[in-house]
Amino acid sequence: MAPHVVNRPLALVRCPAGVGGQCFFQKHAAAGLISDRIKRIKDQEGEELIYIEDQGGLLTLVQAGVLEIHVWGSTVDDIERCNRIVFRPRSGGRREMGRREQGGARIARAPE
Numbered sequence: 001m002a003p004h005v006v007n008r009p010l011a012l013v014r015c016p017a018g019v020g021g022q023c024f025f026q027k028h029a030a031a032g033l034i035s036d037r038i039k040r041i042k043d044q045e046g047e048e049l050i051y052i053e054d055q056g057g058l059l060t061l062v063q064a065g066v067l068e069i070h071v072w073g074s075t076v077d078d079i080e081r082c083n084r085i086v087f088r089p090r091s092g093g094r095r096e097m098g099r100r101e102q103g104g105a106r107i108a109r110a111p112e
Contacts, residue, residue, distance in 0.1 A: 001111050002055045007050040007075050009041070012061065013068035023067065026050070035060045041076050 013022040016032070026033070029040045029048035036062040040048045052058055061069065073082035 001069075002058050004052060005058065005069055005071050007077070009043075009051055009072040009076060009079060010061075011070040011072075011073070011081075012050065012066045013070075014065045015020055015067050017066035018065070019067065033064055035064075038064075041079070044061055049076075073079075 011027045013023055013028055014032075015021055027049070029038075029050050033050065037054075037057040038051065039051050039053055042049060043049055044103070052061065059089065071084075072079070073084045073086070074080065075083065
């Protein structure tokens with residue numbers, strides 16, 4: 001997982017008390033995520049964004065009660081320019097996939 005999240009701004013879903021407790025969405029650096037392994041960078045508006053540089057940073061996020069990690073499509077070196085896009089086709093369970101979902105599945109399987 002680390003190669004997909006390292007050096008990218010992150011948005012997090014944190015549940016410090018575990019899945020049964022209260023969870024919250026965190027996009028900006030704030031109290032509760034203070035560690036040398038969790039890095040910060042300012043965006044154009046001056047807001048501090050969160051990112052990690054290695055697997056140790058990923059483990060620190062887990063220890064901080066992070067259950068979901070959402071990556072930006074850009075890296076911290078060039079926040080304003082995407083270099084990755086994610087298509088996530090949604091299936092309605094037992095129903096057949098629609099044309100849009102089938103197209104997304106083909107894109108996901110396309111060789112690089």
